[in-house]
Amino acid sequence: MDVILKDVSKTFVTKTFGAVTAVNNVNLTIKAGECFSFLGPSGCGKTTTLRLIAGFEDLSAGEIWLGEQPFSIKAKNFYLPPEKRGLGMVFQAFAVWPHLNVFENVAFPLRIMKKEKSEIIDRVKAALKHTNLSGLEEKYPSELSGGQQQRIALARAIVTNPRVLLLDEPLSNLDPKLREIMRFEIKDLQRKFNFTIIYVTHDQAEAMALSDRMLVMDMGVIQQIDTPYNMYNNPSNKFVYGFLGLSNFLPVNVDGGKVYPKGANGLDLDCPIPGDFTEKEAILASRPNEIELLAEGGFPARIKNRIFLSDYIEYRVDIGQTEIRIQCCEDQGFAAGDPCGVKFNRLKWYSAKDEISEAEREQRKVI
Amino acid sequence: MRAKVVRPISDLARKDGLKIDTGQILMIISAVILFITVALPMVMIIYNVFFYKGTFDWRLFAEILTHPDNLMAMWNTIKIAFLVTVFGTITGLFFAWLIARSDIPLKGLMKSLFTIPYMFPPFIGAMAWGLLLAPRSGYINKLYMALTGGNQPLFNINSVAGIIFVELCYYFPFVFIQVASALERMDPTLEESARIAGAGQLTVIRKITLPLVVPAIAAGAMLILISTLSHFGVPAILGFSNNIFTLPTKIYELIYKSAGSFEGIRQGASLSILLVLVVVLALALQRRILRAGRYDIIRGKSMRPMLIKLRHFKIPMLLVCLLFIAVIVLLPLVIIFLVGFLKAYGLPLKLEYMTVKNYQHVLFISKMARDAMKNSVVLSISAAIITMFVGTMIAYVIVKINPKGKGILEVLGLLPYSIPGIVLAVGVILTWSGSFKINLYNTFWIILIAYIARYMAFSLKSASASLEQVHNSLEEAARSCGASHFESLLDITLPLIRPGMIAGFFLIFLPAMRELTTSILLYGPFTRTLGVAIYAIKEEGNMVQASALSGIAILIIILGEMALRLVTRERRGK
């Protein structure tokens, strides 16, 4: 069943800031069986959106449906409490109950459903097996590592075979190595059981590795909904570009069909201008691995420094007033101070007008 | 940037190993102070009970232990403590849950209202309730009898039930504060995950919330139990007239009856051992319960917990809360002030019978009252300052220097928590009335020493807590900037713990101002404290002046409390 959000908004009234709109007119359909991520910086409204779906917050406007079943309809003042929505959820801080052992933690939802004893045992065993926790039934959470605790939470969420699994930054309290392993485990579970997964994270690698589709949110507004590949390669605006991976933003003047990087003494960047671009100024976005360093040709520059990173050699050069990062897989043999040519293999064009200042961003942030 | 701060350091090199270790010195000083103030009185009690004229003699102890009056007192002590604990826990738990987890209005206000009884001196409260519910003269009973036309009082406060009721009013905040803070700091996702798993609100309370706050409940309940076991004021005010004794009041009676003779003190000491045994038993119980479940329930993002909607119960519940506060706080407060204005005790509470003479008398005329106020202020301030500095030093040794044998310091420092005040007083008498060629009996100093011993644990705890907040690297950073150990202490550590020290000062000053238990055994003709003076005036039967003096004591405490809030609020601002 699809999860459908129609014109959903959520406004909090706070003592210090007054009314703050955390989620602003969100429209979204998550298809059954899909793994869908909400990605965005902290305070962008992604967690609030998830909590609206879970039912921990009531909407300020709009509707939420699971297939034919209404969850919340503001116009009719209808609101289904979380325990009646039939969802599974995993929280960032694990939220495993310290007074119950592993078995009882996982059995809890089944006990609430008043299942037969034998069925409970079978289903808990199965859930524990899928999350690699077999044999730890009698342990208490405090005796287990963070990764194991999060596995308990996962087992508890899937034991009822829920229609939708909600995950709220489930891996961000784990160390990087474990995070990677768990990422695969979640993906495998999804493939096995075909859950619909809604996954909230601020880690773009995690979102891209897991999702079929994802959205990027900023200040309560959806910026783009797309597959990870399209999102990374065709970001719809500068914010999305900058949020997904490393980026260079080169401000340029456009004049008479030529492109002049700012502060580059009138040298022009030999690159085509998109047909629909009519403004006088632009921001050209590129990723460090999409830029080549040439011994001859290209935009003339000088290597400022060379840094050895395990997988790449990183160079920094100035193009006019802007420092550009370039990452090469192969050692090109350039050293700091060497002259070089810079060739942009791919550039995205963005308007220079819609910049949002840091101060404004800070103000509109919700916690 | 090459600055001119380079210095040759070879000439500064000096021999190592000859220096005396400052850590060890501080450790020894701390241990000596704690031994003299805390351990010695206890040793003296045991020695004097079991050794008579230099030989071992257990007969006194056996005799005291088997005397039916004393057994009765022990039974009363345990009965009162147990019932106060049970009802206090239920009361505290109910209100804590209501305020932390429901959508009841006026939360901030109610939270501070519920902590008021915590600072109200219980013996003054007992007096107030006496004024209201004494069988014949209590105003409520009189009103009741007038209304019903009978001569049966509504309730006799001079009874075990009365003592239980009054102690309950002042001790339930222990559970309230513990549980409310546990509920507030609890990670809300623990409850949310149960909701999403299909559990309704009531199931969540039953299966998740309550089990998770069991440790907080147990900790609060144990505080009630131990405090009531050693409590003196309320049974002293309400019990004596009806011959109801608890162990603390019995100890006082034995010594008082013998007019402070050595034999009487020995008998009191024997009973003290019995009381300590009961308390130690309770403490052992606490250890077991607390160890059984210590959960880490505070972590994760801070988020507002989902509040349970009371819907149409909202206003009735609010009224219950306000009524409760009115009965246990407002009513006694008002009656104390009103009676203080009466021309004579027993007159109706009407304006025509009112006068300011009583306040005038205790403030400006009565030498005893004025001396008592002066004594209490001087004693409390001196005890608070000395204890604050010594406690901070010992805490610094324990937390930062961390020497071998710091365990002894911790045990000795926290021991007074579990020693009833009356027992400490007996120990102090035995230690400082010439046993070691120093006789401080009947002087100001013996009370000061007792206060220091009694409140050392407060200071130690609050100073340790603020020192633990000061990470070692802050001092180390100062060292690597060129500050010596002493300078880094002065420039970094002390400024950072100053707010904690000031709060610590008030945490000692306030209870010392309303102290009765130890001073009642230690005061001399010229060294009455405020508590002792109130008690004495009341025993003389001069209720109006006792009430007036109580009112003034309460005003002083309220002022101190406001100062404390101001200090702690500033600290939170940083």
Added chain:
Amino acid sequence: MADIKLENITVAYGEKTVIDDFSLQVRDGECFAILGPSPCGKTTVLRAIAGFVKPQRGEVWIGSNLVSSKEKRIFIPPEKRNVAVVFQDYAVWPHMTVEENVYYPLKKRKVSKGESKKLVQEALTQVRMDGYAKRLPYQLSGGQQQRVALARSLVASNDLILLDEPLCNLDANLREEMRFEIKRLQEKTGVTIIYVSHDQDVALSIANRMAVLDRHGRIRQLGEPEELFKNPVDSYVYRFLGLSNFIPVELVEGKLYVQDETERIPFPYPPPLHLNRKAFFAACRPMNIRLSREGNLKGRLKRVIFLGNIYEYRVQLGKYEIRVQQDAFSASRNGVFKEGEICALTLKDPRYYEDVEEVSS
């Protein structure tokens, strides 16, 4: 003047010996990284140089000054060593403004008011915090607090700054930004830096030389970062410095095969000359494996993960899973593989080790 020399130092806390007979020399003006898993005694080395621990044996020299020697009964306390330290938790004093924090070392060294003012201003400009002089630490972000700590250390010593995992409390973006900042400051001021970390990325990018320690506090390898990364002396150093595959291989009649009971998979690389045994491991980093349609070492693609700048592949080779990473931009030009496809692996310069040592505890 600030060559740092540690000679045979031993530090024990109670019964537990943390570093034993440890020697190290750091040259004047270099940025030296001490790298190792936690705990491995690397912080203890730093604290011995700073003067926060007294080694039970051995000598510590800062330039021509002997600052610690148990045998000669010399111990210079930290405040007289002219060494600045930046801590993992910043250790910015919360009751002082940014300016007062940075001024403190100058005050303790009795530098004149006028001179101090200039130096504080300079240091704050260096770390780009000049607009924040009057703020209190709680008004600053973690990154800003760490900059203040850095400014304070610049003022405290222009000879030697010790950094104890200074970036590990910061988030990834900030961490990257700060490491360039540190590098830039070091190049500009010429101060000697000793940097302790468990994060090899930071060390690789800023250190002139580095030492990799094992869990017993022994130096496994010491040298320039690129040299260590390209020529690790053992599997421990290899694994510590980045992602790795270790493929068990065996030598049969002069040729290499992947160890596998069911299948006979030739490993098409010349056998190593330095190993005198039949079975060992071939090591290769995921970024150093190329995927192509044709080749001699074939496997089945189990998983393809798009991570933005890279494609991550998991290839089944016999019973082993091989991790391969490709730059996504080059891959999109050369063709991307799909899950289930058979593809050929080309390993760039595999290295051989007798064993595979665990790195983390």
